[in-house]
Amino acid sequence: MKKLVRHIVLLLLFSTNGLLVTAAEKPIVVDISGHGNFTSIQDAINSLPEKATAHRIIFIKNGVYREKLFIKKDFVTLIGEDKEKTQIRYSLARDIWRCENKEDWGVATLNLDGSDIALENLTIANDFGFDLKEEMHIDCPGDSLNPFKTVRKSGHQMAIRSFNTTRFIARNCIFKAYGGDTVSPWNKENGQFYFLNCEMEGGVDFYCPRGWAYAENCVFNAHGNVAAIWHDGSAVKESKTVLKNCTFKGEDGFKLGRYHRDAQFYLVDCHFPKNMADTPIYLNPSKPQNSIQWGHRVYFSNCHREGGDYGWFADNLNQAFGSPTATNINAEWVFNGSWHPEKVVFESIFVSDNQKQIDNTKKKENRTVDSIAERMLVYQRAIGGWPKAVNEVKVDYHHAMTEAEMKITKADSLHNDATIDNDATSREIKYLVNAFKKTGNTHYLEAAEKGIRYCLKAQNAKGGWPQYFPDASLYRAQITYNDNAMVNVLNILQDIVEKKNVFEQVSPIFINVSKIAIEKALTCILKTQIIANGTLTAWCAQYNPVTLVPEMARKFELVSISGDESVGIVRFLMRIPQPSNQIKTSINAAIDWFNAVKIAGYKYVDIDAPSLPKGRDRVILPDSNAVIWARFYEIGTNRPMFSGRDSIKKYAVSEIEQERRIGYGWYGTWPLELLEKDYPNWVKKTANK
Secondary structure, X not given: OOOEEEEEEEEEOEOOOOOEOOOOOOOEEEOOOOOOOEOOHHHHHHOOOOOOOOOEEEEEOOEEEOOOEEEOOOOEEEEEOOOOOEEEEEOOOHHHHHHHOOOOOOOOOEEEOOOOEEEEOOEEEEOHHHHOOOOEEEEOOOOOOOOEEEEOOOOEOOOEEEOOOOOEEEEOOEEEOOOEOOEEEEOOOOOEEEEEOOEEEEOOOOEOOEXXXXXXXXXXXXXXXXXXXXXXXXOOOOOOXXXXXOEEEEOOOOEEEEEOOOOOEXXXXXXXXXXXXXXXXXXXXXXXXXXXXXOOOEEEEOOEEOOOOOHHHOOOHHXXXXXXXXXOOOHHHHOOOOOOHHHOEEEEEEEEXXXXXXXXXXXXXXXXXXXXXXXXXXHOOOOXXXXXXXXXXXXXXXXOOOHHHHHHHHHOOOOOOOEOHHHOOHHHHHHHHHHHHHHOOHHHHHHHHHHHHHHXXXXXXXXXXXXXXXXXXXXXXXXXXXXXXXXXXXXXHHHHHHOOOOHHHOOOOHHHHHHHHHHHHHHHHHHHOOEEOOEEOOOOOEEOOOOOOEOOOOOOOOOOEEOOHHHHHHHHHOOOOOOOHHXXXXXXXXXXXXXHHOEEEEEEEEEEOOOOHHHEEEEEEEEEEEXXXXXXXXXXXXXXXXXXXXXXXXXXHHHOOHHHHHOOOOEEOOOHHHHHHHHHXXXXXXOOO
8 A cells, every 4th residue: 555545533433421432543445446455345344353342444445346245343434535436336136135035134235233333425326226127027936925026126125224233324425226225224122323414315215214313414316106214113112213404306296205113203494395295104004914002103393395385294393292392303312312423523534645744754854844833833732723822821923932932832732722712723724734835844734634623523512613622611612603713613614625725735534524514513503593573683792502592701792693703604604605595594684684783974993092091092983984883782672782891781882991992892894895795796696596
């Protein structure tokens, strides 16, 4: 493996009891062209020890791997290089397999009987139905009831079939078959299955989990006019299948779903096409032998169909046990807090010889240095982020450091002060990536990537970022839009995804984890936009990390709508290449709010005030050509509001103490360029989307 060296870094992986665990230090690399450890994925799986307590990662290079795979071992993760270009394909009909085999083991392209299995960036397909041109007639001596069998392209064809598997993750994957049961994660007693950003395609019941299943941001594509989804929750009353923010499409007249046994469906924020049949999720009448103990349990919230909604998927969460709200329905709720798959994030970092990033080579390089970048390396904390100040002294990278200062600072790397406040961490990441481009010094890129990993780790379960991480004292754990803290991180992640602003130099494996983080953040942003008097407005500067309720931060930063931080949020939303209707609505509402609260005919300036400390004051004065916005507006009235260190709300900046008047930006022109330039350009760009 001369041209490619890989190592694995575990970003954040929690075991079922919430404790931090570790993964294998190095992955196995499978490359069909022969430049990895194996050319066969099954050979790589077979090479793993039988037992493990940490994830073993197999990184699969792009290519079409025509293999039937078997995984009976625990803690196995398959990560593809690209979900569309890394393909595992096999062709087999279940009807044919069961003629000679009593069990389903071996019926699928991917057969699972181990636990703690994860898949990322892969296409897994059963090609039988796509390949079959006309129906087949076969002898089937193993089937006494049907010794002469007709095999059709619409029959059962499994891309994935699990048996005793618990804790299964699939992210950013494509599962394809023409016939039914494409995705069959079966373990009705204790199976826990998690799908994120996946595409699934097939015939009848092509997504058919048994036990507990959660699918978010997934696309379902149905062949034929049969039911697309199915569930078996007959073993445990509390088991359920949840589909959140999922999109359905298919051939004309396809039906949404059905069940044969006790089942429990939740569909939240899902999108249905115009050509879907007007047929509720139904009990299959051809299975009368299956008694139903717990009744018809099918629940919807905020699901809509192009061309008009059918009455049967009207909101009815209040009829479900415990009357859950749409906000509460997430992976943690589905798995009852026993497992947190959304926090399991792997990252494969790979570097090549021609980039001169192999460890042994780097040690021999003559390093080209950038003095500011060198100081950033000194200040970087062990967790990956940077402080904005040390012992209340602001970090100044232009200050030349003595050897003694460098030693003291390096020795303090475990200090719990890493933050994204005041551009900290985002500033260093951007500078170091640029420094790497200019100098070729790989130490700078390594430090930047470590900083990116820190940012990904810091994102909380609601999709937001705290001001500090891991320090959660005082207001530091709040979701923080203040001073564009969260937006700065998101812009870096979006640069990684788009390979812009020199971030094309960052390892491409960051692209997928960045996409995942951005999707979670968009959900958070949309949920935290403030509704006042029934109207969408803008955002508060900080929120409770659990309830998403606006909160006060420092004593003079009260709950309010921000005329400053909301600008950065809108600009980020306008970066989304294919904005949803919800994002468009969010942007337009915020723009309307900015226009409604602008203060025309005034400017905010410093004036001489010899009698006051520091000899100056800051006031608003009439100016017919000027327009300003307040930093904070009262929710419900849109009145500008201010507070000193006593936390008492005032409605005139002159009413707070002079130290706060001149020590904080109470008015500004933050939205001006957004309204006059950025927003009109965005409207033109998205007019046809």
